Amino acid sequence: MDERGPDVEEIISMIRAATRRVTVAKRTLAEVLVSAPDHLTADEITHEVQKRRSDVSPSTVYRILEEFEDLNIVVHAHLDQHAAVYHLAGPVHGHLTCEQCGTTFEIPASHFDLLGKNLHRHFGFALNRHHVAITGTCAQCQSLARTSR
Ligand SMILES: [Zn+2]
Ligand SMILES: [Zn+2]
Ligand SMILES: [Zn+2]
The missing domain is CATH 3.30.1490.190 (Ferric-uptake regulator, C-terminal dimerisarion domain)
Structure with missing residues (x-):
């Protein structure tokens, strides 16, 4: 089973369908989530986003992750006592x-x-x-x- 959830363009259309604004930061975050291995913490996601776009702040990344969760693009889970991890919404x-x-x-x-x-x-x-x-x-x-x- 290799169904990993939406690709970048599908994420962009999910944002548009919810009549939200598509920004460079959101597109970059979508690219990171699609290309990343599973289970990244918000800090790891921020790090990956900033490798591509150094001008995106951690608070922007956190805000977009929340918005993506609202839109059911990503889900988070708690694997141990450490920070929550995120991945694209796919098969449960x-x-x-x-x-x-x-x-x-x-x-x-x-x-x-x-x-x-x-x-x-x-x-x-x-x-x-x-x-x-x-x-x-x-x-x-x-x-x-x-x-x-
Ligand atoms: Zn998982
Ligand atoms: Zn939780
Ligand atoms: Zn073991």
Whole structure:
């Protein structure tokens, strides 16, 4: 599954469709998000934007990220105790983050279907499968711990 969400021109038309202004800063941010690997913090996004356009301020980047979230162009998630990370809105997925090595694995959201159903049945609770990562220890760190014992 390699569906990563919209490309730059699709992002631009989403901004226009919402009758918002398309600025150079917004276009640059769209380019960074499309070409970037997944899961960048706002600081990392700012850094990438400023490599292309040194005149775009961090506060402008933060404002545009908020606007992009409003327009459902990007989503954010919390993978560990550090800053939120952003990526383009695409198919919903879940995150598993290893507490030992910090690696995050993306998993199909369908793994949460049963849990989501049970939570809703028992507590009337609607699970958000993407927003916060599930933490634990990855297979590799478990086998390292086993061999060093
Ligand atoms: Zn993700
Ligand atoms: Zn959040
Ligand atoms: Zn690990």
